[in-house]
Amino acid sequence: MRKITVAQAINEALAEEMSLNKEVFVYGEDVAKFGGCFGVTAGLYDKFPDNVFDTPISEAGIMGLASGAAYMGMKMVPELMFSDFVGVAMDYLLNQISKSRYMGGMQPEGNECCVVLRLPSGAGVTAAAQHSQCIEALLMNIPGLKIAIPSTPADYKGMLKYAIRGKDPVAFFEHKLLYGTKGEVPDEDFVIPLGLADVKREGKDVTVIATQLMVLKSLAAAEKLAKEGISVEVIDPRSLKPLDTKTIVDSVKKTGRVVLVSEAPEFGNALTEVGLQISELALGDLKAAPVRVCGPNRPIPFSPVLEKQWLVNEEDIIEGIRKVL
Amino acid sequence: MKVSNEDLVKLYGEMWLIRMFEQRASDLFAKGVLPGFIHLGIGQEAFMAGTHYNIKPGDSVGTSHREHGLLLGLGITPNELMAELYGKVTGSNKGKGGSMHACKPKNGALGCNGILGPAQTIINGYGFAHKMRNDGNIAVTVFGDGASNRGDVHEGMNLASVMNLPVVFIIVDNGYGISMSSKESSVIADLSARAASYGMPGLTADGNDVLAVIEATGEAFKRAREGGGPSVVEFKTYRHRGHFEGDPTPYRTKEELEMWLKKDPILRLETVLLERNVIDEQQMKDIQAEQLKVIDAAQVFAEESPFPEGPEGYEDVYYFYEGSDK
Numbered sequence: 001m002r003k004i005t006v007a008q009a010i011n012e013a014l015a016e017e018m019s020l021n022k023e024v025f026v027y028g029e030d031v032a033k034f035g036g037c038f039g040v041t042a043g044l045y046d047k048f049p050d051n052v053f054d055t056p057i058s059e060a061g062i063m064g065l066a067s068g069a070a071y072m073g074m075k076m077v078p079e080l081m082f083s084d085f086v087g088v089a090m091d092y093l094l095n096q097i098s099k100s101r102y103m104g105g106m107q108p109e110g111n112e113c114c115v116v117l118r119l120p121s122g123a124g125v126t127a128a129a130q131h132s133q134c135i136e137a138l139l140m141n142i143p144g145l146k147i148a149i150p151s152t153p154a155d156y157k158g159m160l161k162y163a164i165r166g167k168d169p170v171a172f173f174e175h176k177l178l179y180g181t182k183g184e185v186p187d188e189d190f191v192i193p194l195g196l197a198d199v200k201r202e203g204k205d206v207t208v209i210a211t212q213l214m215v216l217k218s219l220a221a222a223e224k225l226a227k228e229g230i231s232v233e234v235i236d237p238r239s240l241k242p243l244d245t246k247t248i249v250d251s252v253k254k255t256g257r258v259v260l261v262s263e264a265p266e267f268g269n270a271l272t273e274v275g276l277q278i279s280e281l282a283l284g285d286l287k288a289a290p291v292r293v294c295g296p297n298r299p300i301p302f303s304p305v306l307e308k309q310w311l312v313n314e315e316d317i318i319e320g321i322r323k324v325l
Numbered sequence: 326m327k328v329s330n331e332d333l334v335k336l337y338g339e340m341w342l343i344r345m346f347e348q349r350a351s352d353l354f355a356k357g358v359l360p361g362f363i364h365l366g367i368g369q370e371a372f373m374a375g376t377h378y379n380i381k382p383g384d385s386v387g388t389s390h391r392e393h394g395l396l397l398g399l400g401i402t403p404n405e406l407m408a409e410l411y412g413k414v415t416g417s418n419k420g421k422g423g424s425m426h427a428c429k430p431k432n433g434a435l436g437c438n439g440i441l442g443p444a445q446t447i448i449n450g451y452g453f454a455h456k457m458r459n460d461g462n463i464a465v466t467v468f469g470d471g472a473s474n475r476g477d478v479h480e481g482m483n484l485a486s487v488m489n490l491p492v493v494f495i496i497v498d499n500g501y502g503i504s505m506s507s508k509e510s511s512v513i514a515d516l517s518a519r520a521a522s523y524g525m526p527g528l529t530a531d532g533n534d535v536l537a538v539i540e541a542t543g544e545a546f547k548r549a550r551e552g553g554g555p556s557v558v559e560f561k562t563y564r565h566r567g568h569f570e571g572d573p574t575p576y577r578t579k580e581e582l583e584m585w586l587k588k589d590p591i592l593r594l595e596t597v598l599l600e601r602n603v604i605d606e607q608q609m610k611d612i613q614a615e616q617l618k619v620i621d622a623a624q625v626f627a628e629e630s631p632f633p634e635g636p637e638g639y640e641d642v643y644y645f646y647e648g649s650d651k
Contacts, residue, residue: 023457055484055487056483056484056487058446058480058483058484060442060443060446060476060477060480060481061446061449061477061480061481061483061484063446064443064445064446064447064448064449064450064477064480064481064484065446065447065449065450065453065484066450067443067446067447067450068385068446068447068448068449068450068451068452068453068454068464069450069451069453069454070450071430071435071447071450071451072385072450072451072454073454074450074453074454074457076450091440091442091443091477092443095439095440095443096438096440096443096447101641101642101643101644102421102641102642103418103421103422103426103428103436104418104421104422104426104428104430104436104641105416105417105418105419105420105421105422105641106419106640106641107418107428107429107430107431111430111641112644143642144642144643146643166644166645167644167645168643168644168645193647194647194648195646195647195648195649196647239647239648241648241650242646242647242648242649242650243648243649243650244648244649244650245648245649245650246649277650
């Protein structure tokens with residue numbers, strides 16, 4: 001199977017869905033002529049000049065446009081240049097696209113809402129505290145909003161295509177350091193539903209549940225521990241909402257030990273919800289209290305030295321795994 | 326814009342329907358029958374009926390929290406709207422929206438947004454859809470002097486202008502944003518002046534004169550339909566009631582209210598009808614009696630309707646939910 005990067009996978013997903021449906025629109029700040037700040041949408045404007053467009057710096061305006069057009073049945077795929085910018089467009093996630101269908105009583109016309117909000121996120125690019133965060137936890141407590149958080153090129157492509165074909169609003173997180181990573185992606189048309197976790201590595205001693213860049217780091221940690229005879233299972237939930245608790249619980253029943261790995265700050269981290277659902281659904285199977293390996297509870301520093309210290313690394317994950325063994 | 330005698334009579338009936346609906350809602354709220362809180366548009370009927378006059382099938386119209394009347398014009402029936410106010414399952418939104426979120430999107434009645442500001446960017450999405458589908462329809466957003474100061478309104482107007490969308494921004498300056506006078510919340514006399522910053526036309530008209538409203542919206546809607554882009558229309562009017570029912574209105578004087586009661590939009594239309602010999606006083610009373618019957622029936626319908634069953638509360642959150650989580 002051919003190998004492509006996450007950025008290419010996203011680009012292909014957008015191009016394919018625009019070819020299939022004239023009412024798919026990809027837009028935002030600098031996404032058209034410039035090809036996106038991270039080059040993810042490069043070339044799409046040339047191929048689909050009616051479907052790809054630039055907007056002024058107006059995050060609220062971007063999200064408003066998405067909301068109204070989505071209610072009219074269009075497929076809106078806006079990009080916020082950095083997920084950190086969600087703050088200035090938060091109402092659309094908190095009170096608009098997540099609530100309109102419910103408040104409207106699901107009337108047959110006008111209550112579709114396919115907004116797939118692409119959110120480049122994550123640290124490790126010396127971008128300091130306002131351009132580096134993983135903010136998925138901020139969106140966890142909003143009924144009506146789905147959260148996709150994939151890690152591999154195939155998952156990015158399949159889940160993005162699935163989200164665009166759906167009728168629900170989705171916050172679609174893209175980790176900036178994953179854009180350049182490669183993986184196998186099928187040639188044919190395929191989708192991956194939200195709400196399906198993926199076992200990225202099978203193991204029997206401990207279950208590591210990790211998201212985005214931390215999936216890669218956890219796999220590297222698992223590889224190292226394998227040499228010591230420790231068998232680590234790595235699960236990528238791929239979407240936080242819906243959450244595939246079944247795959248997670250099946251693994252916990254097998255290993256009895258859980259480590260939750262996330263780049264975002266530990267306090268109130270999105271994976272805390274996963275941990276609690278495990279305790280509700282599989283407490284009797286746990287042989288040790290679950291351990292969290294997360295970012296520190298402080299902003300992300302600019303200086304490369306301090307940022308490196310801030311980031312969760314392989315050694316942190318290995319240390320976390322040893323704690324539950 | 327020439328308005329026929331027949332249309333004048335229709336407008337008169339519509340304005341009375343709005344007033345009677347609102348008066349009934351006021352009474353029912355005072356008796357503790359209606360739950361939640363409600364904002365009534367008594368005194369603002371002219372701008373609602375006049376705006377509705379120029380709406381065509383397929384247009385998208387977003388309203389503010391004081392426009393039950395415009396929703397009635399757009400085809401939410403009095404029965405459906407009253408039932409929604411009661412929180413009944415026969416309401417326009419199955420009782421899940423209430424006064425503030427009643428809507429009927431298939432009729433272009435988008436309803437109100439409980440958060441002030443976002444509706445003025447969201448309207449661009451409707452305008453965008455009309456433009457891309459080239460259906461000849463327009464998107465209209467109605468909001469108050471209070472909401473006009475939100476930052477989202479700036480982003481909405483700028484984007485509508487940059488994208489040349491068929492959108493009309495209708496600002497209803499009814500004197501107050503809850504308790505703050507519109508003279509205190511902005512230093513400019515006419516909020517329509519803001520349109521100039523976006524290179525679009527802005528117009529202020531008398532919102533209590535239904536004919537002036539028809540003239541102003543007619544021009545703006547025509548421009549939008551013909552590809553001339555967005556514009557701002559501001560109506561000066563006054564709410565006879567408080568911000569919400571139960572508001573003791575300590576922020577305004579009796580004299581001010583009395584001055585505006587003399588400018589009652591229904592009285593003004595009656596003067597026109599009499600001057601032009603369209604209908605006489607008896608015919609006016611007949612029209613009022615007819616509308617009262619509609620409101621009585623709506624109340625009976627709402628009272629006799631069931632409340633939603635428990636499971637209803639869990640439905641309509643997603644189109645499709647894939648997870649195995651709780």
